[in-house]
Amino acid sequence: MIEAASSLICRDIICVILIVNKQQVSIDTWLYVLDEDVIFGRLHEPKNWSKAMVPNEETTSLVLECFCTRGDNIWEMSDDDIARQCVKDLENKLGLVKPGEVVDWKVVRALQAYPVYDLDYAPKIELVKEYLNQFEGLYIVGRGGTHRYNNADHSIEMGLLLGRHLLGYEVDYLAVNTEPDYQEIVSGGEPKRDAYRDEACQSE
Known part of the structure; x- marks a missing residue:
């Protein structure tokens, strides 16, 4: 690892x-x-x-x-x-x-x-994630934590989603900046996570 x-x-x-x-x-x-x-x-x-x-x-x-x-x-x-x-x-x-x-x-x-997304980065990331997932209470987010080319808003969103996750809501705090479309030219039809439309959040 x-x-x-x-x-x-x-x-x-x-x-x-x-x-x-x-x-x-x-x-x-x-x-x-x-x-x-x-x-x-x-x-x-x-x-x-x-x-x-x-x-x-x-x-x-x-x-x-x-x-x-x-x-x-x-x-x-x-x-x-x-x-x-x-x-x-x-x-x-x-x-x-x-x-x-x-x-x-x-x-x-x-x-x-x-x-840097070199040819071998994806399996390395999975190996690191698998190892770190052993530690209860440890959450890795952000550009540096996930080795993902996040913008600042992506990393902020990860943190907000992680907060909801820790409060018991069923949200995937890592499902940020994973869409195949280029984020800055997408208009309308935001993915579910962007609008926080999960059932738990709607029940507030």
């Missing part, structure tokens, strides 16, 4: 948060960058969720996600160097900002941010 658990792979991430002196960079919330010559693979603009996420309407912010592995060339870059490279790629390769528009930045590093 220990060998199976220790061989599960996660990728690390460096997030570069930029303050940009313009009202908006893009109308999209997320943009994926498939150019291997660009240091970041995804960016999002929080202001497109809510204007409350910036100090004033004349500025915006960007979060650039640099996918990496601890010890590789990207991870070993200094915070200043990786921020400068991100700004350079935004200006020169993508043309999303002009020189001088980025007025501040902050770099945040996170280990084991993304579970």
Whole structure:
């Protein structure tokens, strides 16, 4: 079991948060960058969720996600160097900002941010789950606990469902983020667990 658990792979991430002196960079919330010559693979603009996420309407912010592995060339870059490279790629390769528009930045590093679904991960997960299920009162949830590519809302939902499970309701707290459809484009017809429509909850 220990060998199976220790061989599960996660990728690390460096997030570069930029303050940009313009009202908006893009109308999209997320943009994926498939150019291997660009240091970041995804960016999002929080202001497109809510204007409350910036100090004033004349500025915006960007979060650039640099996918990496601890010890590789990207991870070993200094915070200043990786921020400068991100700004350079935004200006020169993508043309999303002009020189001088980025007025501040902050770099945040996170280990084991993304579970890697390699060819052998599924049987390893089952082996680990089978072992951990022996321990009464131990519940494994969330992205790190399940080695599942959960969004934050998925992990919160797991926790809420686990709470109901502990109160005696018949809910499967692990049946989250298991649908084959891409979650962010599904509209209507939510699965039963999303609406908490189990009989126990309705009887409250």
